[in-house]
Structure formats: structure tokens, C-alpha cells
Amino acid sequence: MTLTRAVWAQGIHGHGAKRELAMKTAEIREAFLSYFEQQGHTRVGSSSLVPHDDPTLLFTNAGMNQFKETFLGLETRAYLRACTSQKCVRAGGKHNDLENVGYTARHHTFFEMLGNFSFGDYFKREAINFAWTFLTEVLKLPKERLWITVHTSDDEAAAIWIDEIGIDPSCLSRLDEDNFWQMGDTGPCGPSSEIFYDHGAHVPGGPPGSADDDLDRYIEIWNLVFMQFNRDGAGELHPLPAPSVDTGMGLERIAAVLQGVHSNYEIDLFQTLIKATASALAVADLEEKSLRVIADHLRSCAFLIADGVMPSNEGRGYVLRRIIRRAVRHGNKLGATQPFFATLVPVLVAEMGAAYPDLQASESAIVKALRAEEDQFARTLDNGMAILEEALSSLEGAVLPGELVFRLYDTYGFPVDLTNDIARERNLTLDVEGYDEAMAQQRKRSQESGSFKVDYNESVTIPGETQFTGYDSTEGSGTILALLAEGEMTQSLAAGEQGVVVLNSTPFYGESGGQVGDCGLLQGDSSRADVTDTTKAQGHHFHHVQVTAGSLSVGDVLTSTVDNALRERIRLNHSATHLLHEALRRVLGNHVVQKGSLVDSERLRFDFSHGEAVSAAQIEEITHIVNEQIRGNSATTTQLMDMDSAVAAGATALFGEKYGDEVRVLSMGSQGFSVELCGGTHVDRTGDIGLLLVTGESGVAAGVRRIEAITGKAALEQSLASSQRVVDVAEVLKATPNAVVEKASVLRSEVRELEKEVARLKQKLATSSGGDLTQSAVEIGGIKVLATQIEGADVATLRETLDQCKNKLGTAVVLLAAVEGDKISLVAGVTKDATDKVRAGDAIKEFAGRLGGKGGGRPDMAQGGGTDVAALPAALAAVPDWVASQLA
């Protein structure tokens, strides 16, 4: 290892000194972006790790993610050339190599992807020239170390490389599948060209396309994708009118090459993190794999939290939780006894905060969230450990059952590798097969119940865009562009059928930004369809309809009418959501970020990041702030502007909303109280909302709270109804409405006093009557037998009395009964010194049976009941004889 490292460290020019002079990771990032800016590219910020509007993608995993719609032609940008340094996360989902991270040279959960993009502007020639110039002139990589691959069909690219760049044909491979890229089974695709770096003959491995090309000598550093075809549903390729370019170069890889190191973990950025971790955990060996795991995971966790993901038990939050816990486990392996992970955050922020201001701004939130999760995990481990110890104490044999291992993991979150460590310490092994079997069943269950929501993005392609006219009007007309039935394109929909109508223009709002879609009516000359919902996909509004008369055909012109009353109520709720959001931020703090929202005609629901329950006092304050804004009755303004201006104006972007170049900025409340990007429909003046009333506050997931509220007429009615309830309560309590609380609390303490008094009296009654009752006991074979009825006693009193009787009688058998309505309660007691002859349980079974009931208990005390009140005197009279029979 040491030898190999020395060889690697000789670096690209063959002498180790260069490593010291090599560009830092941050300098490479900046060099890339400024080079492409000079080539006419717009420097675009990294998009969030949480992809908006793409449910198929767990996390942003490539530079092109934020441009997907642009490549598909569904949206246009203000520029034709762009360059980015995109933060990416790969964990969970399809390519889940979480377990490899830290143990290989180039696997990461988080990485940065440098990319330059052309949207129908330049193509292969320029893309290749840019890449070559940047690598050889800006980064000064030696040309002879670079190896090129081109698709078998792509003579054009091969010719550019060989004839124009001057690549030696022997350093160029023509590959098939490795050099073809596609977004999905259909859609844009094309050949790619990759640039490899040759670490030199002293490293094992062959050039791309050879048998041992997966070894470390040739490392892919840059992938240039030439999007020139559109693949249709039948698999046919059609040339795109405006071919595009998408490239990607892993920042950590190129840094490793430039710094002359073998593993990405040896670049300056990672070394800083690793050293900080080693120092925090007092670990001397910097080669320790666990340090790499922690350094890698620190990056993904911090950036995910900065983008609003919080540890939880599902979806993205769950992936984050797993990464955090894996990091903490590795810390524990290195001997950590205290929470350490969160303490590393400042080091990361110092290293990367300049390039990612969001990270810097979220520092305290990241520390808080990581610390909380570390504490939670520690509790989980303690708990699991206790259960494991318990199971081990009664274990027979030397194998831990798979079922137990699985249950520890599944139910209590106790990591299997930890179970394994503990088992090994005690010379035990795990039943891995049984564990795998249980896990396979769990997977099967989950998959079988997966949802089957139709994803129109996958099944059909509709060109163009629907024009939305609904901000100004709730009526309009439009031509049918397409009809869908059961997810398939169709030419017509007949009366009685359900389907989807796509128009070229519509006033119907499509579900987005948490606001539900509009309902209403579509009418043709002789046709009519009810719109039950409107959704958005591919830039189009999908009207989900039930045809009620005539039939609809592609090309028909329809009159569209939105259900105005419904729309009006939705507007109130949606506008109130914006005021609520800002009020929450002012009262609870700026860490409040929208995590989801649902706005319909009945109510509004707003989910946001916040660590603890919102107190009643805080809710009151929030309600005041919102209603103050409503009473202010200021005009709502919407402005279209580009994204940069919007951010400059202080606009907050809403989660789940897709923004094009031109965004709609909504200002509401006095003096720009709330400024947000939003495409929804809103009130003209805040006063239209009338009133906002919070109806509930609850938790959705760890770190996420939910507030539900109502507005307008509904809020007023609710408010009136609760006032009326107070009046009603006051009447029942015989108090004035203003004094109900006081009255209720007085009554409650009175009830308490009375209950205590009753308990005292019962006790007294039991003591005195116990004494009286003992008079009537008869003696059978040396045992005093007492069987009697007590008026008005309950079960607790019977028991008390029973104890008193036993105390006073010495050796005794006692049976006491009380009648309430048509129900008889029985208790039986036998003093300890007689339980070997007579058992209380037997007595109860016998006499409860005679009274049409059942009962049971211990030998010295038993309870039961019956219903045959008439038979009670005879039953009690028979007790002495029964005792005699037991003694016989």
C-alpha cells in the first residue's frame, strides 16, 4: 500500500513536488466555471438536492437534472449555454452502493458534478474542443495521458477527435453501449464520448474496451453526451431538430488526477475532513476506512439538511437517517463514546461554505439536526442492547436465530452488523439464512402493496404547452389537442366515458404548489363533460372528465367554465397559506421551511420544518399576525420577473413548485409582508380572506409539524359554533360564559374532595361493618365461616370489608355479596393458614355459578358476579355446608 501510494504520488508529471503545487478542489471548481463563462456560458447555481416535480428521482444525481425539461423542449431558458457545479447525492434507490462507500477509491454518497450544457446551440465540435482545451490548457494535463472513447456509430465525433484535435487513433476506442446515453426508454438520447486519464503503465489495467478496463489505470474523467435523437414508443430513433449537449465531470475525480493521488479520499478537501474527524475521535491512523466513511457521509448529510431534508422514517428523510446512522456506527467503531458527528459540521462549512452559501446559512440547523439524530440513535442502540441481552440470557445453542436478528433490526432498528459484533465476542454465530428469508418477505409485502398511480410523463408525449388564462378569468374556450383514456391516447371520448382532455388554452388551474386543481364544466356544440380534477404534466393541463352528453373529439372547440364558488374558497385558503407561512417564520424562526401544503375548498394544511410542537401561545400569536394582515386589506400584487430579480426581491421559493426562467412573484400584506414565488390563484385584497382560524397542530414526521386552518365563511361559522358551545356549557354548569373556566375548575376540585371523602367513608364503613359482621360467623371444623350481604357496597368496599373480616376472625372463610340493580358482586377470602383446605377461587366458582354468573381469583382472594338476585339468600345460607364438604 505504502509503495503504491508513493508511486501514485509521483503525480502527473512524474515528480512528487507537483502535488504540493497542484490546484485545490475549490480552485478547480472555480476554474471550470469561469472558463465556460468565458466561452459564453451562463453560470447557473446548483439546484437543490431535492428534485422538484420529479417523483421518479429520490435525489438530484446529475448535472442535467435541473435542465431535464429544457432538453425535452418543455421549457425554455433565457440562455442557450450553461455551466454548473451541481451537488449530487447517490444513495438509496436503484444504484444503492451505500455499503461500498469508504471502502473503494471513488464511491461517494455526495459528489459534485461539473457540467457544461448546450440547449440547441453548439454541438459535437465545440463540446469536444471546449473539453480538450480546458483539460490541456487550463488544467495543463499532458495530452499523451488522455484516452478517448466514441460510440461505434459516431464517425462524426471520431473524425473531430482525430483530424481536428489530433488524437492518436491508437488512443481512441469505439464502444457500443458504454457510449450511448438515454434518459429513459423513450425521449432524448444520443451517442457519448468519454475522456479517460491514463495513470501510467505501473498501474494495473487496460484501456477502455479491453478485458481489464475496470482496473485503475484508465479512469473516466469526463462524459460528453450528444443528444441528437428522440426515441419513440416503438424504439425508433428520430433526429432532433436542435441537438443538445450535456456533459459531466466528477470534481473529486479530476481533483485526484491533478493532485496525483489514487483515491478521491486523498484530495485536499477530504484530507481536511478526515484529519478533523481523526482529531475529534483521537484516531492516529489516517488510513482508517471508517474515517473516509464519516467524511463522505458528513458531506451528504449536511447538504441534504441544508436543502430541507430531515431525518425521518420514510422517503428521502429515511435515506438521510440511514446515512447518519452509518456514519455514527463507524465513529463508534473508532471508539467514539460521545456524539461527535455534529461537531464536524463547522469544518465542512469552512471548506465548502464559500461555494455553497446555503450550506453556510444552514450551519446551526445542520448541527442541531445531526445532534438530535445522534442522540436518538444512541437511545435506539441502548434499547436494542437491552433486548439482545435479554434474548442472549435465555439462548440455547451457539446460533442466534435469524428471526431474532431480523426482529431486532426491523422493529427496534438495531444494526445487524452490531448484532454480529456482539455475537462474535461471545462465540456465537448468526443464522444469516433465516434473517435473509425474513427480510425477503418484508420486501415482498412492501412491494405488493405499492401504489399504481398512472404516470402520464412515462406513457404519452404531447407536444407544445397549454396556455393558462385562469389568473384573470374563470371562463374561456380552447381547442382539444389530445384525449386520453386509461393512460392511452385516443381520438374521441363518448358519453359515459371517463378520460383526460388536453386543451390549447384553459382557465382551469392544474394541481401544483399544493393547490388542488379546479373543477367545472367543458361544453361543445352538442357535448358536455364534467371536470372532476385538473392536473399538470409536460407543460399541459390535464382535465380529468366524465363525459355526460355527446362525444368529444380531437380538434373540437370547447367552452370552459370553472366552478367559481369552489375556486373562490380555494383562493381564500391559498392566500391565507402565504400569510401563515410568513407568520410562522416570524414567530418560530427562519428555520421554518415549507415541507408541503394542501389547499382545497374546505381547508388548508401546511407542513413545515420545526423541531417541536408549536405551543398554544405561539399559535395564538401566529393567528393574530395573520388576521392583522387580513384586516390591513392591502392589495395583492403579482409580478413576472426572472429568477435572479425575484431572489433579489427577497422571494421565498415554494417546495414542489417548478420554476421556469420567468417566475411569478406574489406579494401580499402590508409593506411586502409575504413575498413568495407562486403560480397559484389568489385573492385581490387580503381582506377577502375574512378570517383565519387554526383548527389543529400535529406532527407529521420527526422535525416536521403540520398546521391546519380554515378561512372565510367556514372560519366564521366555526368560531360562532364554539362560542355557542361555551354558552351551552355555561348553562349546564350554571355559570356565566365568562366564568366557565373558573367554575369548571372549582367543580373539578370539589369532585376530587368528594371522591376522597367517599373513599374515607367507605373505608370507615368497611372497618365498622367488618366488626359487626364477625358476630354472625359460624365455626366449621375450626374455621370461622362468614357469608353475608352488604347493602350499597361496591366492589372496592367489599374487598376492604373482606380484609377487615379476615383480620378479625383469624382462621376464616368469608364470602361477601352486594346487589346493585340486577347484578350481584361477590368476593371471597380465605386466610392464608386455611388455603390448603379451602380455596377462595373454588368458593367463587361454586357460588357465582349458583347465581348465574362466573368468577375466579387466587386461593386467598377471589372475585365474581351473578345475576340471579332471588337465589342469593339461599346461596349465602349454603356456604357453611359447602365449607364442610370441602373439609371432608
Add this chain to the structure above:
RNA sequence: GGGGCCAUAGCUCAGUUGGGAGAGCGCAACACUGGCAGUGUUGAGGUCGUCGGUUCGAUCCCGUCUGGCUCCA
């Protein structure tokens, strides 16, 4: 979206053929001790998460809801 587990005193938790609500810590009062600290005694504190069902009887069995933990997708 689909499973599993949990909810008992202010806190940490015990509590099985369904039959009388407990421990430790903390709290209060009193006593001992020169002070601090401590020790001892006594006491307060519980609709056993919610609502419903089964049962003579439910903290316990069944179901609903709420909250928390956890795994899978």
C-alpha cells in the same frame, strides 16, 4: 404506500392462566448531624394514551383513533 413494536407516578421503567396499581430516582414534611453533604421516617403524586367491544370483572384480550420508535418500498 405496507409491516412490526411501544404508550403505567414529574423522570426511567416493572407488572401473564383477566381478579386488590408497584420499584428506583425526583418532590414535600419531619427527625438525626457543628456546617456542607448525607442518613432515616412519613407523605403527596395515577380516569394504566383515546374511544368502543368481549367479560360477572380489562392496565392485561380484540378493534378504532392519537402520539412516539423502527424496518421495507
